[in-house]
Amino acid sequence: MFLNYLIKRLFSAAFVLLGITTLVFLLIHLVPGDPVEVMLGETARSADREALRQALGLDLPVLQQWWQYLMGIAHFDLGESLHSKRAVSQLLIERLPATAILSIASMLIAIIIALPLGIMAAVYKDSIWDRLAMMTAMLGVSIPNFVMGPLLILIFALWLGWFPVSGKEGFASLILPALTLGTALAAILSRMVRASMLEVLQEDYIRAARARGLTECHVLGLHALRNAALPVITILGMQFGALLAGAVITETIFAWPGIGQLMIESIQKRDYPIVQACVLLISFTYVLVNLLTDILYTTLDPRVKLD
């Protein structure tokens, strides 16, 4: 049963990955006019243009280009940067750790903020604490990271001087970007924790636990939170994509040397193979994280029906 589900799920994920790759491949054909001309500028010699056209394979029929692109990806060959002439895969590997650290830190911050906020709101439902917590969450969803980031820089870096303004030097420089990126996730998560806790707190087993005279702390921590965690984990997986996309903007604000910053730099330099590779990497990660969440979900909760 589980094996069947796993195979089915893996198959559909593979299909989506193929679709993503095809769309990303087609992106270069969206460049208005001749992409080679856009990349090299109008003053380029025609010999250079032809050389680049050949290097990118743009002189071949589209179907053949697509096949070459797929084969390249299967061999981790994502082409060459037009400016630095270095392998794109090499550049991605250099930038990957910074983005990974940033996203994991943001996720941790989001969880640390959201859990107490959501639990408090659920336990003291309709009280002033609940209202305050949900108002904070609303504010968190509504503030875009390119507003949050400069605001945090202004207060904590420029006025108070507690953290560096930008760059990646040690632990202190991680705090502000991670907080910026984690805010929206924390807000969404705390609403989900509240909703999920409210549902669980009405269950019979909670009443049974209370009737047995367990402390409130015990009831909430062991019985309620554990069962409320499942939908929260799903949301966490689903929101991971938004987190990665948000990293593109956050990294630009804080000059954080990750994949997102590389992507924006490459857009400005019209280094399209890198742009394609960044989109591909981020989307692939997102699909794989979703796949993992789904599988985790079914193994964590025996009540989940597989179909």
Add this chain to the structure above:
Amino acid sequence: MKACYNISMFILLAWLVLAVFAPVLPLHPDQIFLDKILLSPDWQQWLGYDDLGRSISARLIMGARTSLTVAIIVVAISFFLGTFLGLMGAWLGGFWDKCLIIIVDLFIAFPGILLAIALAGLLGPGLINAVIALSIVSWVGFARLARVQTLTIKNRDHVNAAQALGTPNFLIAIKHILPLIMAPLIIEATFAFAGVVIAEAGLSFLGLGVQPPDASWGSMIRDGTRYMLIAPHMVLAPGFAILSLVLCINLLGDTLRDKMDIREQPTA
């Protein structure tokens, strides 16, 4: 809650009125005062001047115009396209429905605003390309919602009756299905509106949306970050403008959702 709703409605309408009447107001968003460069807010000019000596309040109002125009166009396009495709998919079923599901799944597999950034980047900077990029990304939510809602309704008795009476398909869709699936779609549109306002400002912040000298809240923040220590008002003014607009739309959406008593849709 009622007060909250009224205040957000008021702020929203205020932005809308300012945006609509911006061209007839005595504003000079591109006029440069060389003696007022980076001037802090005072009693004459509430929001001060930017690094080129342009009035920030005038640019803020023009920015509202940009932001709301883009949001209205993108949401309108996505609403009609998405609803149409979703309804068609669910109504026709079979092969066409499968096609729709595959396309929708594919677009959802791209996280958040990422595809819009890539599309806007490759199409080239500019407002029209930003609108195209955002529309390509936003229609999917409407299509998915319209499809699911239509599926729950298409076998109801009144639809069967209309079919038995020989009503043409498009009339059934417009008169018997669309009114019943409208409520969740309108709520989706509210949140999509907030999303597009943020996304447009985000693209402009990255330099991919509105091009200078035109004003957008996103590009104003981008310009302001360079002068944050000496002129924080350059970032604070557009920042709080975006926050106020988005917060009000979200509060409105929440109120609408409670009113129409729709179960919370899982957000992708």
